[in-house]
Amino acid sequence: MFEILKDSPLFNGLDNHEVDSLINNALHQIRQFSGKEVLAFSGEKVEKAMILLEGKLQGEMVDFAGNSLKIEEIEPPQMVAAAFLYGPQSVFPVNLSVLADGKMLVISKKDFTKMLSADPRVLNNYLNIVSGKAQFLSRKITFLSFKTIREKIAYYLLQNLKKSSNIILMNQSQKGLAELLGVARPSLARTISEMESENLILWERNQVTIVELKSLQAILGK
Amino acid sequence: MFEILKDSPLFNGLDNHEVDSLINNALHQIRQFSGKEVLAFSGEKVEKAMILLEGKLQGEMVDFAGNSLKIEEIEPPQMVAAAFLYGPQSVFPVNLSVLADGKMLVISKKDFTKMLSADPRVLNNYLNIVSGKAQFLSRKITFLSFKTIREKIAYYLLQNLKKSSNIILMNQSQKGLAELLGVARPSLARTISEMESENLILWERNQVTIVELKSLQAILGK
């Protein structure tokens, strides 16, 4: 039915036929989205299981001053709000907004639950997804816990640094990175300047070169 | 076997006999702990399922400057590190340290997995626990995302305020609260003073009285 579904972590280990069969036994629909729509607001109840088929979504916290903190980007064929379908307080923790037009598969919670019972592999996959989410959030907390922008930058770079290379490709604008780190954009730029003039890093449009790895590690290790 | 286990969220809906039977079919042991021991360090692999039977534990992040940020307190009969047993990166996200002497039930991951398969109720309970954890972490992020101490305090108070009362009982020292909010203790005290002199709240040792609820909400709502 949807080719991409068999690559979804949820259906890991199942073949096309099995996936189709599961989907067809459940109440489902396709939801299209486009523009700058907000698909769900923080606090709204999560009542359906959602799997992104096309496009790109973003989860962001919006504080009361209107500032936003990007929590994560969601790309196909990931599940949306997977960790918030069950549990004591199943509401969206973030605003869910559209980054790129697309569509998603929506399944009623009831039928999704049946689907989990019907196939132990799917259940196991789902368990891994939810655990993974918790781990992701935990890492996010690590991030927010760093007090200084310098630490956040160092952590981000070291986290994205591939072994046997000293170059990090940036798929993110400074503006986007500032949101991710939860700091003001000019403040980020300032700290980057400082680190450049100290010869720790070389920050170019699309890539960052680590000049002094040890000093960078020292920022986190002192 | 252990009376308290039947009250554990994991065994919700099962009777004593069923719980005993599940436990006895799994490799398990009792681990005692005391003093100021650190039971597990952040980054250590989670290889066993753990259920707290007695005492009190604390999960805390320790940054590189030695400051700690308390993430949560764990009391019986909760599971320990429930959301970190499965998933792609099953390591402790925090240091697990002892707040009060006690003991916990330790079950090998393999046998715990069997236990989940053996009883759909336990599996469902576990799913709820893990989802709940993700939701907890998500709320924690909400906290850390507030920029000012004033906002954090307002959020904390409103979150802990019971309906039809304007008094909040504090089971937490200012020091503990400062750690929870991730701010320095004197900074917290300063902001509390300010809010008191503005007649928003009345902060006493063991309880906080909300004087002007609307103004408190306005801090978060502007």
Add this chain to the structure above:
DNA sequence: CCCAAGGTGTAACAATTGTGACACTCTTGT
């Protein structure tokens, strides 16, 4: 090819928080 829109570098200034220090108060065990 040029314009418009978004991204980036930078600066001065304001606001907030952290630090370290000290006196004082409360609690608890002996």
Add this chain to the structure above:
DNA sequence: ACAAGAGTGTCACAATTGTTACACCTTGGG
């Protein structure tokens, strides 16, 4: 009842970050 330890109120000062503003790049349509 008292001493010791932990928690609290407060201060001056340092450090960091946010704000606002503006000039300058880049890039991708028209």
